[in-house]
Amino acid sequence: MEHIKWAKRQIHWLGEYYCYRYGKEPKCRHFEECNSCPLLNLTYSRQIKLKEKLLELLFEKKIEIVKSKLLYRYRNKAEFSFIDGVLGFRKKNEKYKSFPVKECFLVPKIFASIARFLQDEFYKLGFESWDVIKHKGFLAYVVMRYSFAEKSTMVNFVTHGKKHKKELSEIAKVLNKKFGVESVNWIVNESYRDEARGVLYKSWYNFYITEILNGIKYKITPQAFFQTNPKTAELLFKDLLKFVDKNKDVADLYCGIGAISLLAAKKAKKVVGIELEKENVKAAKENAKINKIKNVEFLEGDAYKMFKDIGEEFDTVIVDPPRAGLSKKLVKRINNLGTEKVIYVSCNPFSLAQNLEWFSSAYNIKFIKGYDFYPHTPHLECLVVLEK
Template structure:
């Protein structure tokens, strides 16, 4: 097919441009809303085309010059050439459209809570390693783009990348996960199928730096991020974090939100929306290391957190002790199974619930139990408005939506975090 001229009108879920041609949708590999581009059609399917941007013929008014040297090549970010204020507006619209289209929900969506400076915010990155080179995959490929610095990662993570680039042993590593805490300390996990070699040659540099913890993780199954065993190579078992004035310990397998400043805003919105009272019994499903549970503990009678990763549950129990909290309890298991058992045994009643599942959203059986349980208020936090909208449609049988607040957790990427407060119908 010959090349075509297209106007970008939207972004798809991967951050690629969307256009229209012959009444069919075109999914492109790039472009910014408002751009006019020359594109090569790659596939002509029944309902859509796929296409590759060859050149931008007319710049969108929202196109900006990227501050990143790897922009357009590296698949790590989607929106580095899209004006930040417009990103926030687009994310609000994305949430509005998903709720309407998938969830049949029409409520008012608040303006996305953004950052003043949407760079150098990520406290956790995963770099691929290929032939001793460190980087991210090129968009939609397994080709490595070598990087010496990442514009969305925090400063000390970038310093550690510099150190790793001089280390010969990096060749024995397949992937490296690097975390930075609130005071610039680093925890690194070297993920390797055969074991980390020559760590002793990296050690002197690590001792001089602010790396506080290094683990090896043997992983031969590329479908999961981590293998079963973590072996400590250096330093502490945990990374210490501080969030809204409380202390948390975090072990290498546990989940922690990637943007500290935005997490504080997110948690404040969710907890405030629940209007917590001393008589409340709060259930925190998908609780990770217990951050939300423990931040809520002094406002309620009792809080119970549920989490499937054992290490995270142990962290949560430790974090309760660390913060002298005595009215919290953490259960290890799948939220859907644990909630079902709690309900069947009639053992505990919760009048308020926090949900914060992974991108796949809620299990249908969990939704059924939630409807039977009938808590007064549910704060549903999600990093995927599409699955959240699907779940809300089922929950709206008994609940009405009272608040919809998007939060920009993943600046310069297509992803958006969203909080929805549900109130049970009288």
Template sequence: MSYNKQKARENGDKMKTRITDLSHDGRGIGQVDGKIIFVQGAYPGEEVEVKITKTKKNYLEGRATEILKKSADRIESVCPDFYHCNGCQYCDYTYQAQLDSKVARLKTNLKKFAGLEVEDIKIHPMENYKNYRNHVQLKVKDGKIGYVDKENFSVFEAKACLVWPEKTPELIEVLKTLPDLDRINLIGLRENYKGDLMVILVSKDEKKIKIEDQLADLKALGVSHIYQNINSNPRFHYGRKSKVLYGDGPFKEEILKNTFNLSPTSFFQVNRTQAEVLYKIGIENLDLKSTDKVLELYSGIGTISMGLAKEAAYVLGIEYNPEAVKDAKTNAKLNGLDNLDFKSGRAEDLLDKVSSDFNKTLLDPARAGADKKVLEKILEIAPEKISYISCDPATLCRDLGILIKDGSYKVDKVEIVDMFPLSSHVETIALIQKM
């Protein structure tokens, strides 16, 4: 098939392609006249008719308009809003196929970025994933509270979201009656391990949002805390300043039998069940002894730190966000742990001031992975074992390549925990050991 770049730009231009793989964001990958095309709404093994939506120098983007040959793994969508919601990628793909695609993606990245051929990769599924999210953000516009339509970017009210907290529909109906709804840009909902709910009302200005008439109905649904968060920057969900509108004491969360105080903007894994699996593996990788000293990088509010401290002699957590460090110190006291400490700052800066007697290391960086200077410093400290938790297989494998490059370390095993069923996100744990 001849590819005409100018024609592809024209509205309505269509062509056929065969899908051979999936991209990191869940789009089908095919080829048109030797050029890669990323196709929304298509799966491996399918032949599809595609409408071109974007042309680049080295690739194309498109949307499947007709499935000419269907994958055996394509199913009826389990969500009525799937085809216009921008949240999930795999609502019409079998769960086993989702898991297989994540394993295949990790294998490809290991070979591409770390030069490793790994055949045996264990994945920990979540068969019962209904309502698995304990934290969602809902957009507010023109009196509607819901998600953003991926086609026209309007706000739509979801009919039956599979992954949000169970009481979300009832909460939305009450929140739609708030007299100051037109001042609210976004609403955050958090649910803790006891089923208590937190509501976060995000506004640009600091004028107090009125909730008095809705408070009784919200409390009846299990709402224990309501905050007003002030945020004028649309690039972020939340701003730095929050005010209590209702609720006494802290909002508590629990994981690995440790208790945590959560503020409205605290980071906490959205899938509590699978986070427990993830953290247990991350800790078990280190095979901790009562004499071990553990260096934890990107430690957040200390969710993993507490588990490490219960088995090791001493834990030092390094975290960039000073508010997270403050929460971590509070959480350590809350759990009666005094053999750990936290420092605020960039890991690449603070590691120069850290002693070299840490014999085990755990790191859980953001999607961008660890800074190269951090990895080089870890190699200088030379711990016996390194447990690396990652939310991006590509940056994990890039970093593994750096850690094993000089031959002093080897990758012992790599596992996946399916933290985000129905989505293309992959959460991975690697164990790296001294040779």
């Protein structure tokens, strides 16, 4: 653990030094006020060097990083906050303030155009912003999603309460006619938590968009998890598939809408996906149907709780947890089971390093590679294969 904390400090310091020493005029006018791309003023090769250094500090060897297929406009999702009447991204160092987004080089161009249109509409209609401190108001977020395969857009309003029904219906119509938006949804956050989630209340037009990765179609519903850099995710998934053995039983923990499960099912005898969120499980089952994939099953529940009872059934376990990584008890359970192979997809090299320490009593690292899903940001995706 001390080693990981040390690596975190070193890389933070090195990142600041690189930006100071080699930083160029950033491409984006919002660079100073926005937190999204702190590395944007470095050349891409310098960003990759920094991420390679991070992996070297954490894993004590040189590890290859696959570059992002797209350098700009690679993201398929953005969350715009509506704070004090301003629809935009959160300000750097001022969590409860937003700034209007004139441009963003990470997301499709259409997002900024839609945000500008919505800002004017909300102002004209006098929509109140949700006040995260006083817990008063109405509109909190607008979430936009995009499919590269269909070139289709989804817009989700996240509100507290259900007023302004007529006005939102009118806005949905204009989004469809003027911007070609295929899916508009209204999500009501029934809690006081500051998050762009809640209960789906209403949909206009389709309530999903469809993305295609490695020939598999995925229906993406308003709140479903989906990889945010699909073009580079395809590269990681192709590498992952090489490690799925024919005629073996595979568990895919934290499976989302089945992105990895459906791919693994092409080679495995059977795949069982486990996922906590109901909406993801529903979409995963639907995705199996539309792709006519029969040797896959999806279970709803907590990965550890479900897996501890059925773990013996599998030869291979795939895990793709949220940023916090795996719990010690889940790693212990996998270590004790004698599973032949663990395939680990990680969006956080620090929690990955911690988890690999726990796995080291039972497994050796057979393969490890980085994939730059997040150019201009400090984040990095990794694929690791562990064998007995």
